[in-house]
Amino acid sequence: MKILDRYILSRFLYNFFSSFLILIVIFIFQGIWLFIDDLAGKGLGIVIIGKFIFYFIPTLVDKVLPLTVLLSSILTFGTFAENYEFAAMKASGISLQRGMRSLIIFVLFLGVVTFFFANNIIPKSEQKMFNLRRNIAKVKPAAAITEGVFSDFEGTGQGMNIKVERKYGEKDRFLDNVIIHKKTNQSVNNTVIKAQSGELISSEDSDIIQLVLKNGHYFEELKPKKSAEKRKHPFAKSRFETYTINIDVSELNDQDLEEDQNITTDKMKNVVRLIKDIDSLGKNNVEKVEAFSKNITSRMGAFPIPEKQDSSLIKLNKIVPVDSLANQQKDTINSIEGLLASLKVWQRMQVVNNAKNSVTGILNTVKSKKEELQKRFKFYNSHILSLHKKYALALSCIILFFVGAPLGAIIRKGGLGLPMVVAIILFLTYYFIGVFAGNYAKEGNIHPALGAWLSTLIMLPLGISLTKRATADKGLFGFGHIFDSIKQFFGKFIKKKKED
Incomplete structure (x- = not known):
């Protein structure tokens, strides 16, 4: 590795680890604040609370790591540009892409490590934290009671x-x-x-x-x-x-706080388990819908499913003359009015009431089943969303680097002032797009894969555009090319008028 590559990489790593430690502490306090009332003052001890924080830290990586990459890249390249180090590199014939070479290799390696972390460490951490909270609630009954809602209190x-x-x-x-x-x-x-x-x-x-x-x-x-x-x-x-x-609580006093229970959600599963469960859940949902459709069809007595006829019966039907079949159909009832007209008044009322009750019962069944199926498909969508989020998290670190590095070279400002503001604005945009897309995906409004990738895909063209502008030494917002195009268009128009 050349001296320049070592220098750029060392400056980036310094900003990377410094930013990561600062951000992880901020997010820990922000997260712990949500349920500190259920942990503090319950006689749990520092060790148990420390274990809870230790299990909680890996779950923050999906928020902290993209912001760290974005902030550290802006800080590093902003400082280079502010101190005219980039100007010296360009004067020596070193382009922006050449200066980013060592960092690109590091970020690609970071993406692989991030995927491994999201696939193996975060699911284990989620399960450990869930079981610890559940077991604490068993041992400390006051912790199981939540203000304002009904809490299961199982003795x-x-x-x-x-x-x-x-x-x-x-x-x-x-x-x-x-x-x-x-x-x-x-x-x-x-x-x-x-x-x-x-x-x-x-x-x-x-x-x-x-x-x-x-x-x-x-x-x-x-x-x-x-x-x-x-x-x-x-x-x-x-x-x-x-x-x-x-x-x-004699049975609960012997509860092991570290006991693992067979309780898993989509966040507690790795890629192999998610793919397996997605396949089984999808097939199970289709079977449920088909079974319910057949049940409703049989209850309604309408739209019967055609059954395959025996070939021998088909041949016999062909032998029967068509005229004889037409004569047999003359006495049949072809409309509801004809059916009601053939009945007495009390029979009509009975038939109408029975039909009304039957339809009401079917509608109630459909409504209740609709809620059940919505929950099932929401659970299914959340598994697809979690699967794609593991890949999207790894790629987002790479893309946000290509957003932050050229952006730092363009704004030409180091330190924690303007770069921090720009990084937070970009990250909040990226994060909230991901949150809204994830919620829409769980409800089935958009495909879960798109919900996981949307925020990353939006940042991709931004990274390409900023890299091109930084390579060409252009500003963040340049309108000169627009005015040049307008002048060129009108120039050609005026020249053509003069020639005429």
């Missing part, structure tokens, strides 16, 4: 859903406006408890956690044996000043 013996308006106090032990839906053995919520306040009381020596509710009401739906009594929907209601619920 041993019976389960319940708890919703609280606010948690406060030491380890979030005090609760305001508590609503509890207790579950039966059949997982049916037939008991509702409402209380103005509550408190979680536990002891290190005891396997029982007490949930003490104060100033509330108890509602229970009764299940009588007689059908006549069931129609009355009987229930019991009582008021209490203090009501205590004991939760046995």
